[in-house]
Amino acid sequence: MSVREVLGEEPEVAMAEERYRVIGEILSRVFRGARPLTLSDLLDKAFLNRYLGIPIFLTLWWALFRFTFDVSAPLSDLIDISFSRLGEFASSIIGNEWWSAFVSDAICGGLGGVLVFIPPIFFLFLGLALLEDSGYLARAAFVVDKILRPFGLQGRSFIPLLLGFGCNIPGVMATRTIPSERDRILTICVNPLITCSARLPVYVLIAGAVLGAYAPMGVFTMYLLSIVLALLMALIFKALIPYFRKGRRAPFILELPDYARPTLRSTLTHMYERGILFLKKAGTIIFLGIIVVWLLSSHPWGAPLDQSYIATLGKWLEPLFRPLGFDWRGAVALLFGFIAKEIVVGTFAVFFGLGEEAEIEEVQRSIVELGVFTPLTGFAFMAFTLIYIPCLATIGIIYRETNSVKWTLFTVIYGLILAYLIALLIVVIGGLMGLG
Amino acid sequence: MERRLSELNPGESGIISRIEGRGEERRKLLDMGLVRGTRITVVRRAPLGDPIELLVKGYNLSLRLDEAEGVYVKPVE
Amino acid sequence: MREIEVALIGNPNVGKSLIFNNLTGGRAHVGNWPGKTVEKKEGRCIHKGVTMRIIDLPGVYSLTAASIDELIARNYIVEERPDVVVDIVDASNLERNLYLTLQLLELEANLVIALNKSDIAESLGYEIDVKGLSELLGVPVVPTIATVKVGMEELKDAIVEASKRGVKARVRYREDIEELIERIGDILRRDEDLTRKYPIRWLAIKIIEGDEEVMRLIEERGLIEELREVIG
Ligand SMILES: Nc1nc2c(ncn2[C@@H]2O[C@H](COP(=O)(O)OP(=O)(O)O)[C@@H](O)[C@H]2O)c(=O)[nH]1
Ligand SMILES: [Mg+2]
Numbered sequence: 001m002s003v004r005e006v007l008g009e010e011p012e013v014a015m016a017e018e019r020y021r022v023i024g025e026i027l028s029r030v031f032r033g034a035r036p037l038t039l040s041d042l043l044d045k046a047f048l049n050r051y052l053g054i055p056i057f058l059t060l061w062w063a064l065f066r067f068t069f070d071v072s073a074p075l076s077d078l079i080d081i082s083f084s085r086l087g088e089f090a091s092s093i094i095g096n097e098w099w100s101a102f103v104s105d106a107i108c109g110g111l112g113g114v115l116v117f118i119p120p121i122f123f124l125f126l127g128l129a130l131l132e133d134s135g136y137l138a139r140a141a142f143v144v145d146k147i148l149r150p151f152g153l154q155g156r157s158f159i160p161l162l163l164g165f166g167c168n169i170p171g172v173m174a175t176r177t178i179p180s181e182r183d184r185i186l187t188i189c190v191n192p193l194i195t196c197s198a199r200l201p202v203y204v205l206i207a208g209a210v211l212g213a214y215a216p217m218g219v220f221t222m223y224l225l226s227i228v229l230a231l232l233m234a235l236i237f238k239a240l241i242p243y244f245r246k247g248r249r250a251p252f253i254l255e256l257p258d259y260a261r262p263t264l265r266s267t268l269t270h271m272y273e274r275g276i277l278f279l280k281k282a283g284t285i286i287f288l289g290i291i292v293v294w295l296l297s298s299h300p301w302g303a304p305l306d307q308s309y310i311a312t313l314g315k316w317l318e319p320l321f322r323p324l325g326f327d328w329r330g331a332v333a334l335l336f337g338f339i340a341k342e343i344v345v346g347t348f349a350v351f352f353g354l355g356e357e358a359e360i361e362e363v364q365r366s367i368v369e370l371g372v373f374t375p376l377t378g379f380a381f382m383a384f385t386l387i388y389i390p391c392l393a394t395i396g397i398i399y400r401e402t403n404s405v406k407w408t409l410f411t412v413i414y415g416l417i418l419a420y421l422i423a424l425l426i427v428v429i430g431g432l433m434g435l436g
Numbered sequence: 437m438e439r440r441l442s443e444l445n446p447g448e449s450g451i452i453s454r455i456e457g458r459g460e461e462r463r464k465l466l467d468m469g470l471v472r473g474t475r476i477t478v479v480r481r482a483p484l485g486d487p488i489e490l491l492v493k494g495y496n497l498s499l500r501l502d503e504a505e506g507v508y509v510k511p512v513e
Numbered sequence: 514m515r516e517i518e519v520a521l522i523g524n525p526n527v528g529k530s531l532i533f534n535n536l537t538g539g540r541a542h543v544g545n546w547p548g549k550t551v552e553k554k555e556g557r558c559i560h561k562g563v564t565m566r567i568i569d570l571p572g573v574y575s576l577t578a579a580s581i582d583e584l585i586a587r588n589y590i591v592e593e594r595p596d597v598v599v600d601i602v603d604a605s606n607l608e609r610n611l612y613l614t615l616q617l618l619e620l621e622a623n624l625v626i627a628l629n630k631s632d633i634a635e636s637l638g639y640e641i642d643v644k645g646l647s648e649l650l651g652v653p654v655v656p657t658i659a660t661v662k663v664g665m666e667e668l669k670d671a672i673v674e675a676s677k678r679g680v681k682a683r684v685r686y687r688e689d690i691e692e693l694i695e696r697i698g699d700i701l702r703r704d705e706d707l708t709r710k711y712p713i714r715w716l717a718i719k720i721i722e723g724d725e726e727v728m729r730l731i732e733e734r735g736l737i738e739e740l741r742e743v744i745g
Contacts, residue, residue, distance in 0.1 A: 003693060015718065
């Protein structure tokens with residue numbers, strides 16, 4: 001007797017059936033009970049209701065979003081302030097000028113730069129753990145799956161993308177709830193296109209300076225562009241990149257566990273586990289990155305910023321950005337934006353000799369007076385800021401989460417190319433339309 | 437009479453008679469307990485009509501409609 | 514002091530993280546599985562003079578190698594041969610959870626079952642004859658409630674016991690399937706190297722199922738011709 005003769009044309013199916021037959025036999029002898037109608041079933045009548053399902057879904061994620069970023073904001077500010085105070089204090093007691101700057105700006109600045117992410121990340125994971133342990137997370141994926149599917153994404157991609165609007169780091173980390181490796185990496189790759197809250201000040205600065213009455217519209221356009229690009233790129237990657245295309249599509253099989261009251265211990269465990277991982281792995285990369293950039297921007301020692309290594313680099317890169325209408329200041333601002341988008345505004349302030357704490361209106365006036373941007377190139381600069389390399393911390397976390405240099409580089413490089421293309425498109429088309 | 441699982445309305449049940457399709461997708465369905473002779477109930481559709489929620493082997497599972505298409509059932513009361 | 518290696522496995526959401534924390538006191542070393550994006554957690558637990566090195570395997574429904582998680586879990590059990598594998602089973606969802614259990618038995622893993630969420634099973638009105646289940650599977654079964662640490666001492670006892678005793682379990686399939694397994698097994702056992710490295714019963718079942726990974730292995734060992742008659 002061969003396998004076919006015993007089990008038919010589909011032995012795999014027959015073995016699965018046989019296992020379940022044996023299980024049935026065992027259970028018939030040791031198990032009694034039938035699933036009753038539970039509270040969980042009743043809750044689902046509301047949470048997954050045809051009309052209420054989506055409003056409840058929107059309300060809950062909005063709550064999570066606000067919870068993560070609003071509750072944590074004051075804590076992040078506190079950390080930020082503490083470390084700059086600590087830096088000031090350190091520099092005041094260290095005699096040597098270089099060491100004093102190194103300790104206050106690089107070390108304290110670097111530590112602060114890592115630790116400011118802690119509150120949003122812990123709060124995010126607290127919120128996610130609550131949603132997960134309560135059983136709602138799976139329902140959320142169930143509700144939105146259909147919307148994301150045309151773009152090659154799936155229900156579970158929603159939360160990471162949403163969180164990206166606050167900060168891409170928790171966004172990328174939240175992809176852990178996606179079991180399919182392909183879907184997960186695709187969701188990670190497009191996450192940096194979601195415009196995080198740190199990019200907003202840049203939009204506000206530039207739009208306010210050069211777009212006049214159209215400033216709010218310009219900023220809003222960035223948010224729209226962000227969503228469109230993230231979905232579009234997902235679609236394109238899915239269609240063109242062999243890794244995402246090949247292999248059979250992973251089935252969207254999703255268990256909907258019963259609702260449960262989240263226990264404090266389980267919730268805190270989940271939150272702690274993930275938060276601590278961020279600190280250990282991404283933290284070191286971010287910290288080192290900040291130190292390197294400090295070294296580049298403050299050397300040769302004693303030179304003003306526009307003669308630092310990083311400015312030299314900016315001037316060297318200027319020809320590359322000329323077609324987009326950015327001068328070396330734009331280039332350097334983008335280089336700094338690579339560490340953290342928060343620094344861009346301050347960088348412009350320093351260029352204009354205004355000091356880092358300058359009022360935004362002063363910076364905007366200088367941008368106009370010195371003709372750094374026209375409305376068109378300003379808008380292109382905003383788009384570039386939206387799309388190009390995510391900040392250093394996000395790169396760190398992408399590397400950590402994909403565990404792959406290849407995917408990290410891919411994300412960085414396609415971002416740069418796309419940013420350049422879109423900015424160029426804006427300048428060229430705008431030019432043809434007689435704007436500028 | 438055999439019907440596709442994707443054609444059952446919420447509240448309707450059936451006994452699985454066969455699963456079409458190959459590879460990963462079918463294997464996953466088998467692993468999750470969708471084997472011949474198993475009773476399965478469509479609990480509801482998602483608010484946007486797809487995917488669907490099923491009750492099988494005492495737990496709730498969600499499948500996309502196009503995945504449920506390959507599952508054939510004999511409807512029962 | 515004796516040191517044993519203990520792997521935790523179970524379906525997603527069965528309470529594996531909590532049991533891992535209960536056993537290790539939350540102190541874990543977190544890394545990645547070699548070359549993979551899947552997280553690997555390791556911890557330690559000392560019980561009755563035995564040091565247990567506890568490895569958290571990914572949460573999976575099955576071991577068919579359909580996903581990276583499943584591949585990691587099964588390769589670990591096949592290649593590392595942990596002294597004990599703790600299969601965490603959701604008592605409120607027994608039928609589907611036991612599917613993984615049967616596959617672990619096929620792997621001839623030295624199993625201990627933690628029958629977790631037994632509080633939920635009870636509240637659903639389920640009655641489970643734990644002793645009967647243990648006898649039918651040939652594996653120790655320990656009811657637990659991970660959220661309140663019920664059953665943890667008993668679980669540790671059972672792990673230490675099992676590590677001394679070795680594998681006993683054997684679930685039998687239909688007679689004609691068992692015959693097939695036996696015949697394929699006989700052919701495989703001619704390859705001594707293979708016999709030393711892999712559980713033969715498991716290989717035989719995977720060959721019956723036409724599992725891609727295992728078929729590749731069989732081809733590499735040049736056994737495919739000899740098996741032709743059985744597998745057709
Ligand atoms: N009632 C009850 N809930 C439990 C038990 N074990 C775990 N849970 C809950 O089940 C959920 C999943 O637990 P977790 O440890 O994350 O499972 P994992 O996905 O297997 O790691 C959490 O919400 C836990 O609080 C238990 O024994 N009883
Ligand atoms: Mg877990």
